[in-house]
Amino acid sequence: MTDMGNPNHRIFDPAKEEGAQPPQPRGSSLRDRIRRSEQDSGAASSLSRSGYIHNPQPVEEKQVAQERSQMMSPDQHQAMPEEVPVANEQPAPPPPIPAPPSQLRAEAEARKAPEPEAEEEPEVDADEQSAQNMVQPIGVVLEIAGSGSMIAIDLQRLSECAEDADPSIAMAGQVGSQIKIRVGNSWLLASVRNQRQDRKAGSILANIDFLGEGVEEKLTGRLHGFRRGVTRYPVPGALVYPASTADLKQVYASDGRSAVTIGKVYPTKDIRAGIYIDAMLGKHFALLGSTGTGKSTSAALILHRICEAAPEGHIVMIDPHGEYSAAFRNTGVILDVSNLQMPYWIMNFEEHCEVLLTSQGNDRQVDEDILAKCLLKARSKSRLAESMGKITVDSPIPYLLSDLSNAIQDAMGKLDKATTSAPYMRIKNKLEELKSDPRYQFMFSGMLVGDTMSEFICKIFRMPSNGKPISIIDVSGVPSDITSTVVAVLSRLVFDFAIWGREERTSPILLVCEEAHRYVPSEKNSDGNSVGTILSRIAKEGRKYGISLGLITQRPSDLAEGVLSQCGTIISMRLNNDRDQDFVRAAMPEGARGFLDAIPALRNRECIICGEGVAIPIRVSFDNLEESKRPASEDPSFVELWNQTGGEEEIVERTVQRWRSQG
């Protein structure tokens, strides 16, 4: 899709857009300038209700065109350009700012006085007010510094705008809202980071962060061709205007890259919010938010949209709670302990140690040496190994569990009397335990001895996808002592497959990890598991090999250091904890500050997205995801369930049976 679902997006065509307001002449003081801009806007609203801004509503444009022809004589047309100031005119000296509130108020009151005929047509009146709000400044730039600067906002204008029918204008000047500043022939778009009162002047001072700029079309003064970054800063004294929905439509219109739409841009009613898939997946992404904010549902929504856009994709999702099977019944393959069939021999040496060794400290080293020798011996016994020549303990070559057991037994037999056999017994006993425990059968079954590596990889990586591009690996049934190793094996397979497949034309793979803080924990929480190492490695190097990582967590502060900053796109839902907020702030780009401050105040199903996947940071309210595509919610309704009765004894009986048989 090339246009992010924006039905009103259209290409600028100068021939169709004559008659808009010319650029603002500059006066010498704020009052002069606001007054001048009022006069202009009075004229402008008769010329074009959309002011400077691309207004994509065709009906309204027709109306405007009619009004224009009624109200403008041909000589007026010719007179206009003379008022156009030279673009690189020297900036006015900083005005005595902010303007005395009493005067601005008086002006505003005069402005607000309704015209008699307008009273008869209240709708037009609202439009008129909206048009006026759009073309009149709300404040002025005081100070410019690097990526941010300070503006003064007129209180009266703020409250006028607050009543505007256009929600973007109504938000103008508030924390997290967008405003625009004219610089020469372009518009700069900025977001408001904070507000504080200027008691002396009775106005509001606010810091802003620049988001990007759009070119101002010479004839019409409208904004088009928005892009990230700033090439020319405004000078103190430049006027600040509210950004309207029409402006934001231009800003958020897709630039032609493929995108998926996931919700609406806040605070507008209809602008679709999209994420550029290639940019987001190319540099990893993180989805953060406290429990209950809608993380899992949003993850499902994003993945559903990606699957729709790329039905032959390859997505592996690690699902520790078994939530997602409900969501991807139709578009994915669900793999759990009943059908995963992950062969034990696919583990490398480190993973074998995690599963088979129980000792710590000095004993651990001894046990590792024994296991290394015996494992290599067992692996070398297979016919496949014979045909391959040289192999290592890490080579994913099938071996018989009994061969490993025998190798340990043999080595034990060769011991002299002085050496203790305890380490051998430890490993052997653990091996026996795994073989006989039904909970480990998905991995340590005699049935898994065949060489199924290619089939296993095709199955979990969806190669070919057959219209089901996602595999949900539900590890909720895996015994907790080996869950992290299972996740490590799966993650390492993704990485190794990509490395060994470098010479092939393999497709990229997306690995999504729920509860990521469990698997890539910070040093303080780390227990040195291989899963942390492999996921950190994928975070750092994965993109070179076409692996994309998606990390979902409610505790970003518990993630390993550096992992979050490897995520090019951060989707943050509400975070209640200060430490988590600080972490996200540190990982997000400067320009997103104004948005970041909204993180603790987001509603459920709302998020801030910033980074590669979006043109500029956006606040999005997610679409409603239909029930059949939602993950199974973890929140039971106590009242509902505590109103039901019947079959309790049978339920308990069945549960006890499953419990006892451990399967």
Ligand SMILES: Nc1ncnc2c1ncn2[C@@H]1O[C@H](COP(=O)(O)OP(=O)(O)O)[C@@H](O)[C@H]1O
């Ligand atoms: N986009 C959405 N559409 C429909 N329901 C949603 C959406 N987002 C969240 N919900 C609802 O909100 C509740 C909590 O969402 P969930 O994804 O489980 O949150 P989290 O994973 O953050 O704990 C669920 O009952 C879910 O159905």
Ligand SMILES: [Mg+2]
């Ligand atoms: Mg969840």
